């Protein structure tokens with residue numbers, strides 16, 4: 346057991362899918378994993394382990410924002426020896442190059458959070474994905490193309506969902522950042538610290554520029570495509 350995850354040693358698989366929403370973790374476990382078993386419901390942040398095409402895979406909710414995500418990622422890496430974490434989540438599109446339902450495979454993540462400034466004494470670290478995992482995800486998306494477009498590019502991991510200064514995203518957009526969410530930069534930083542593998546894949550659930558949103562049914566379809574990409578990449 347760790348402070349926030351009630352799993353016994355060995356109950357969590359070396360590969361973990363990492364959605365923000367614990368109910369989405371349940372949906373992924375019920376939809377994609379065989380013999381899925383609940384290993385933790387501490388504070389309602391559900392975690393399951395099952396098998397996918399013969400591979401043991403776990404699904405753990407991370408919560409929203411880097412502080413919450415970091416609690417679970419630290420414990421998955423440090424207390425349970427997890428080797429690979431793939432964040433599967435949603436994001437907002439920051440550019441009209443993307444449409445709602447598109448999928449972003451993040452090669453890196455910027456952040457407006459102070460969390461890494463503290464970690465790196467005010468200097469800027471470059472949180473990037475594990476390249477072999479990234480490449481495997483791109484290959485999986487090419488082998489079995491999803492219904493929507495796939496983009497490889499940067500995310501902005503913001504500390505705010507209700508931004509008090511929306512204009513501050515402008516420089517990031519000018520430098521090619523595709524979408525905004527709240528966890529990827531912290532995950533990439535922790536994976537690097539522990540010498541493990543991480544990747545973030547997000548579906549565009551809302552469009553910051555056009556205001557367009559996806560329906561619940563559309564979200565479920567694209568989320569399924571994204572999970573298939575994540576599973577193929579993590580088990581390649």
Ligand SMILES: Nc1nc(Cl)c2ncn([C@@H]3O[C@H](CO)[C@@H](O)[C@H]3O)c2n1
Pocket residue numbers: 365408409410434435436437438503505506507525526527528550551553
């Ligand atoms: N800042 C922010 N903005 C937009 Cl437009 C988002 N769309 C999805 N998310 C993700 O969904 C949750 C917020 O609804 C967070 O976990 C975040 O990663 C977003 N987070």
